Amino acid sequence: GAGVSQTPSNKVTEKGKYVELRCDPISGHTALYWYRQSLGQGPEFLIYFQGTGAADDSGLPNDRFFAVRPEGSVSTLKIQRTERGDSAVYLCASSLLAGRTGELFFGEGSRLTVL
Amino acid sequence: GNSVTQMEGPVTLSEEAFLTINCTYTATGYPSLFWYVQYPGEGLQLLLKATKADDKGSNKGFEATYRKETTSFHLEKGSVQVSDSAVYFCALSGTGNQFYFGTGTSLTVIP
Numbered sequence: 616g617a618g619v620s621q622t623p624s625n626k627v628t629e630k631g632k633y634v635e636l637r638c639d640p641i642s643g644h645t646a647l648y649w650y651r652q653s654l655g656q657g658p659e660f661l662i663y664f665q666g667t668g669a670a671d672d673s674g675l676p677n678d679r680f681f682a683v684r685p686e687g688s689v690s691t692l693k694i695q696r697t698e699r700g701d702s703a704v705y706l707c708a709s710s711l712l713a714g715r716t717g718e719l720f721f722g723e724g725s726r727l728t729v730l
Numbered sequence: 731g732n733s734v735t736q737m738e739g740p741v742t743l744s745e746e747a748f749l750t751i752n753c754t755y756t757a758t759g760y761p762s763l764f765w766y767v768q769y770p771g772e773g774l775q776l777l778l779k780a781t782k783a784d785d786k787g788s789n790k791g792f793e794a795t796y797r798k799e800t801t802s803f804h805l806e807k808g809s810v811q812v813s814d815s816a817v818y819f820c821a822l823s824g825t826g827n828q829f830y831f832g833t834g835t836s837l838t839v840i841p
Contacts, residue, residue, distance in 0.1 A: 619773075648829070657734075657819050657831035658774070671826060706774070708829075719766075719829060721773040 617641060619722035621707050627728045628697055636692040636725045640709030647690050648719065649682055650706040658706055664690060697729045732757045736820045736832035743810055743839050751805040751835045753794075753820035761822040763787075763796050763803040766831070768817045777805075777818070810839045 620639040628634055640647050645666055650658035660674040667687045675681070679697075684690040694701055704726050708719040737752040755763065765777040765787070778787030783798035792807045803820060820832040 646827070650831075655833070657821075657833045658829075660828050660830070663827060665827075671828060674828075708774075717823075718764075718776045718779070719774075721766075721775065723773040 619707055619709055619720050621705075621722035621725050623725055624723065625726045625728075627730065629730050630697060630699060632697050632729075634694045634697055634727060636694075636705050636727070638690045638692070638707030638709075638722060640688065640690070640707070641711075641720055642688075644709035644711050644720070645687070646710040646712070646717065647684060648708045648710070649690070649692050650708065652704045652706055652724070654703075661692070661705075694727075697727075699729050702727055702729045732761065732822060732824045732828070732830045734820050734822055734830050734832040736818075737835050739817075739834070740836040740838060743837070745812055745839055745841050746809045747839075749805070749807040749810045749814075749837070751818055751820075751837070753803045753805065753832060755801050755803065755820075755822050757801075757822055757824050759825050761824045763794070764821040764823070764829070765792070765794055765803070765805050766819040766821055768819065768834075770816070774819065810837070812839045812841055815839050 647664040649661040652658045662672045664684045679695045682692045704724040706724045708721045710717040733756045762781045764779045766774045767777045768774045778789040780787040780796035786795045817834045
């Protein structure tokens with residue numbers, strides 16, 4: 616399809632394990648965003664890529680979280696030593712034009728549950 | 731800093747009722763403003779946007795006007811339908827290319 620694809624759609628893991636979440640943006644979109652959404656809350660900004668580089672990673676909560684986008688397309692969000700508080704839906708969005716007038720196109724999210 | 735405050739939910743309306751969901755913002759500079767909608771089982775999608783003061787965004791019968799003087803972007807629809815049942819998020823995008831979202835307002839429309 617032509618939309619933003621996120622895998623896995625659901626991930627259940629145990630506390631302390633390592634997790635990778637993948638995002639495949641819309642072809643040609645240079646801007647890519649990761650958000651985290653907890654139940655009953657709005658999306659919380661984590662990191663924004665423009666091309667291959669992280670233009671703003673100020674939303675990453677701590678050094679257990681890391682994201683890469685090595686070829687300027689697919690991105691992977693990596694979470695080390697997972698904690699129960701990391702349980703949330705992780706959303707990826709891409710945009711042709713970053714920021715102000717650019718529309719974000721969201722994937723359906725990866726639901727992470729840490730037991 | 732940048733932030734968005736929107737009306738607490740949930741909101742329950744009868745079909746054909748008038749809808750208002752309030753949204754106010756705090757921003758440096760001149761942000762763009764958005765309403766996103768999340769239908770059950772789907773990802774967030776853009777409903778409408780406005781990029782400068784006094785602009786009116788509209789789509790699917792929904793409207794919102796960018797009011798700089800009151801720092802507001804309230805969402806309105808004159809006659810809601812059951813299919814409008816969803817969660818609505820107000821958002822802004824500022825100079826840093828980040829998007830800031832409100833906490834969402836759940837709307838249920840009953841026949």
